[in-house]
Amino acid sequence: MTETKTDFGTCPRLLEVSNLSTSFSAGTKQLRAVDDVSFHVNEGEVLGIVGESGSGKSITLRSIIGLSRRYGQVSGEVNWQGNNLVTMPERDLRKIRGKDIAMIFQEPMSSLNPLLTVGLQIGENLTEHTDLDKRGRKNRAIELLEMVGIPDAVNRLNDYPHQFSGGMRQRVMIAIALASNPKLLLADEPTTALDVTIQKQILKLILDLSKDLGMAVILVTHDLGVAAQTCDRLAVMYGGKLVETGNTREVLRAPQHRYTMGLLKSVPENIEPRTQLYSLPGTPPSLLNLPLGCAFAPRCAHAVDECSRAKPPLVGDAHQVACFNPVNQGQTPIGAA
């Protein structure tokens, strides 16, 4: 099925992130979780940020709407409708957060208030960001719960979060996020805590809503399969930097960065059973102790001298890669070793 052939390159840009860096102080050291990251999101598109733990993908997402401010130093620019969210005062940011830009998290139970009914929590967001009266809010809450596929929505408004199962809670979170008709949804590993059959339901829901409401989504995930099935474009992160971005098909079919390539090759798909898998040597770097040059160089079989001396810049047009010795074009299709 190739129904999603929309060319988002022509759509207007909704969010533009330039040179975003976030660092935290860890004891005496500075920990650079996000290092000079630039990317953009077009209207209505689903962008996937893919990476392993410690790659900086979640911090990037949180830095966009100022959730990293309290703990670290954020620099660079996040351009949202002509305003820079990085320097925007917290008071103004709060008006955008939850209204135009909404966020859902990996663990829905910890981001819902256990002491308030679901109806109240949706209502809260509606009070904050819409002009609806009490009755209008209730109707809208029911509508939202129905929209995210919660059966018997009218009666479930008075239920507490613990009365919902994991998948249903994530639906509730999505309903709360949608309450104010956001233009951008930030989703931080929304299905990682869920089983595959439920994961499929939630991803489908997010995709359908994105399409129906024209809402852009940034989906952070460590699962390449989830990214492949959901995203229009991908941004791959490693050691706090973007290493590759591009159209999902291009990145997965013709990866240019050695890390993306290695990751794809190590997945046991289209390979003779019980044979040795391609494996990247070593482990992901500690952010406290990043190498001087490319963060992936110590694990890279194709590193050249330059890789250990300087950090490669992200170059290219639609398909960008940050590598001094990239994979040749059109070399390896998905998953094949």
Next chain:
Amino acid sequence: MMLKRLLPHKTQMLVLLRPGFLVGLAILLGSLALAIFPAAFAPFEPNAFNYSALKQPPSFEHWFGTDNLGRDTLSRVIWAYSVNMQMAFVATIFALVIGVTVGALVGYYGGIADAIFGRCVDAIITFPFLVLVIAVVAVLGPGLTNMYIAITLVGWVYYARLMRAEIMGQMANDYAAAGKVMGYSDRRIIFRHLLPNAITPVIVYWMTDMALAILLGSSLGYLGLGAQPPQAEWGVLIAEGRNFITTAWWLSLMPGIAIVLTGLGFSLVGDGLADLMRPRG
């Protein structure tokens, strides 16, 4: 062997250099020295009467003054270190050993033993500690040995309760299950694997408890249920000074200061140990 594994890592050793810990350690080492060699530090015999120097205020000759029988208060406070430091240790060590063993077993095996244990703890903890100890001493009769027995009988429960909770917390880690799968005996899993990981809070509590034991011991001494006069013991000293509180304040104040200082030493060292014995860096 166990101590080697409890003790720390190079980076954690930095705790040792913290001023709080160092001050605490200095106080405790000083107290210990006084307790072990009182004769070397005390300028006078603790029980030597001197009728030519009755109730003298602190002076160059008698730093802490003298009492109504002319005994040198400093010497009596120093000699009391032997008794009071002994109290800190003897009144708690048996409670610690019994409590840790019972707590570890009950926490590990659970079931009926745990249920019975829970009821006992509830029953004992309902009563204020001091009241219960006094009740036991009243039955056994006053004196140091009976006081130790009384404090141990009541005190082990607190160690056991703490140990049980810690062991159960540690059991949530798979290394305990891994031990079972490896075919290790329960004894090995409890005492070699779980205990070293669970004991830290107990050791820290022990430090506070030693300070509490001194307080409790001197309270009982004050009430006439613990050490008996003329033995030099801080509680006894304070009680002796009570009648002269308006005319010879130093008699009660000086042993009081000794109690506070020693308690402080235990607390500071306890805090330092808590940081020191945390696993991982």
Next chain:
Amino acid sequence: MSTSVLATDNLVLHFKKNRSLIDLLAGKPPQAVKALNGVSLDLKKGETLGIVGESGCGKSTLARAIAGLYKPQSGDIQFHGVSTSSNKGAALREYNRRVQMIFQDPYSSLNPRLRVGDMLREALSVHNMRPPEGIEERINELLDLVRLPRDAADKLPHEFSGGQRQRIAIARALSVEPEVLIADELVSALDVSVQAQVVNLLLSLQDDLGLTVLFVAHDLRLVRHVSHRVAVIYLGSVVEIGSASGLFAKPKHPYSQALLSAAPSLDPDEKGNQIVLSGELPSPLNIPSGCAFHSRCPMAEPICRQTKPMLRGHPESGQVACHLVDPTHN
């Protein structure tokens, strides 16, 4: 590939929930989490049997029950044809030695205060695997085997990464020279780029040492890659079992079909067949009557609500527990 090493026979394991006083007074019946409801499996020598299912389906409970960590209410585990239910003392320890397990979380399965060398030394000496003078040499061999540097012996677990810790756990399990290795979510706590290293290690060790492996995981691609045969578990019962190639190519139970199609493919154009299961996993406190899957099954018929289907051989291959694919009901 034919002699059975380890077999479970109708294994049932329910965890009783503690009743609150109010429930007791109200006369509510005691509740139990019905983790395993009659699981019969058979591990053949040298094979890898994969166990897949969603969280809460009982696959980890099964692994732990076989490793001897839980005692089943009924049913039996047979090791080389001998029942293990009456094992005590030395016999139990010998069973434990021969059936080893590796846990999911390498951060909690290693004692944080034991150096790697001490950990291995302990295992070797408790089971008298080597004479005292041979132990140090064996520790080095084991570290070589799992491809860790020899100086690892002097280090504490926190000095290693997740992947290295999982190697240490494997070394510990192998130190007692087991026949069966139970791997419960061996790599799911590890970073994607590290998973392949550990999987490769498991595969080569199995071939070199002739191990029989029970591979429990939720990652279907991984299970397909390492397993000879695969069992699909739903709410504590095996719904389908068969060769990995057959089952993944053509799953027969509707649940297997839905589960396999839910795993997201790396190919953006490979959407799988679009079976989206409605609803969620029912609570294991309250398992639906008849076929436990009927509440979510797109094809359920009245009989599915009444009778629990038994595992029966399928003409093509493997066994399936479904009224609708069972030829005798057609």
